Amino acid sequence: MYQLLPPSNRSRQVDLAEVYAYPTGARRWVRANMVATVDGAATASGKSEGISGEADKRIFGVLRALADVVLVGAGTVRAEQYRPTRVREQYQAARAAAGQAPTAAVAVVSRAMDLDWTMSLFTSPAVPTIVLTATDAPQAQVDAATEAGAEVIAAGTGDVDLALAVDRLAERGLGRILCEGGPHLLAQLAAAGKMDELCLSMAPQLRGGDSMRILAGPDLTDGLPLILHSLLTEDGFLFARYLVGGPHGSVAGPGMEG
Numbered sequence: 662m663y664q665l666l667p668p669s670n671r672s673r674q675v676d677l678a679e680v681y682a683y684p685t686g687a688r689r690w691v692r693a694n695m696v697a698t699v700d701g702a703a704t705a706s707g708k709s710e711g712i713s714g715e716a717d718k719r720i721f722g723v724l725r726a727l728a729d730v731v732l733v734g735a736g737t738v739r740a741e742q743y744r745p746t747r748v749r750e751q752y753q754a755a756r757a758a759a760g761q762a763p764t765a766a767v768a769v770v771s772r773a774m775d776l777d778w779t780m781s782l783f784t785s786p787a788v789p790t791i792v793l794t795a796t797d798a799p800q801a802q803v804d805a806a807t808e809a810g811a812e813v814i815a816a817g818t819g820d821v822d823l824a825l826a827v828d829r830l831a832e833r834g835l836g837r838i839l840c841e842g843g844p845h846l847l848a849q850l851a852a853a854g855k856m857d858e859l860c861l862s863m864a865p866q867l868r869g870g871d872s873m874r875i876l877a878g879p880d881l882t883d884g885l886p887l888i889l890h891s892l893l894t895e896d897g898f899l900f901a902r903y904l905v906g907g908p909h910g911s912v913a914g915p916g917m918e919g
């Protein structure tokens with residue numbers, strides 16, 4: 662893997678944990694991580710597997726290892742048969758020093774709560790899975806989730822209020838949030854002004870068709886400006902780390918209080 666931006670010595674091994682470190686002292690920071698083809702497709706036959714690659718998966722793993730919690734939409738959990746995050750030995754010392762649990766919890770956003778509660782994501786994670794739902798969620802599903810071992814947190818009525826959901830996670834000490842999509846959830850997060858950063862893997866392929874883009878939702882008024890923070894490459898993939906700027910974003914660069 663090479664670092665293209667900021668310019669770096671090409672022979673130097675890229676330290677992904679360093680490149681993607683959360684801002685020092687940030688009490689809450691919402692990072693999104695998505696992969697898309699050059700023509701913007703975020704899915705291939707209903708999944709992201711066909712557009713991901715080896716280096717992309719490596720970065721995916723590092724971003725999980727740095728996070729307190731993985732925030733994901735129920736659509737992605739169903740499509741990708743989500744599993745719990747893994748406890749990875751090599752990150753234990755750093756996580757303990759940062760006051761983090763051995764691995765990131767997963768927080769699933771769902772209104773309907775029509776999920777398979779027998780999935781290992783709910784029954785046997787190393788850190789209990791959270792379900793973020795609305796105050797008027799179906800009680801039978803809330804009970805089923807709780808019985809399976811998940812922690813149910815209500816944030817908002819009707820739909821989950823994502824700004825409130827982020828607050829609820831941060832209040833629990835889960836302020837380093839990694840949103841893994843999907844596009845419907847990410848669009849709402851961006852619209853709510855709650856996205857601080859986008860890590861985008863661009864896969865060297867074209868898909869055509871009508872696959873979803875990384876955001877599926879209403880127009881973002883005036884667009885959401887992004888500031889390119891770093892750019893890596895391997896096997897023709899480009900790995901960009903953007904900070905959200907402008908009126909929605911904090912423009913709090915890594916290293917600043919957030």
Ligand SMILES: NC(=O)c1ccc[n+]([C@@H]2O[C@H](COP(=O)([O-])OP(=O)(O)OC[C@H]3O[C@@H](n4cnc5c(N)ncnc54)[C@H](OP(=O)(O)O)[C@@H]3O)[C@@H](O)[C@H]2O)c1
Binds near residue numbers: 694704707708841846
């Ligand atoms: N390219 C990538 O990096 C990437 C990343 C992730 C996913 N994907 C792909 O994207 C597809 C899935 O994405 P998607 O956009 O259809 O689904 P999604 O965003 O993962 O999930 C949508 C679901 O999340 C829940 N939800 C979202 N916002 C909510 C709110 N404000 N309040 C309550 N519930 C809310 C709802 O669940 P309920 O229906 O349960 O109420 C909704 O149906 C899959 O094909 C997956 O493979 C690609």
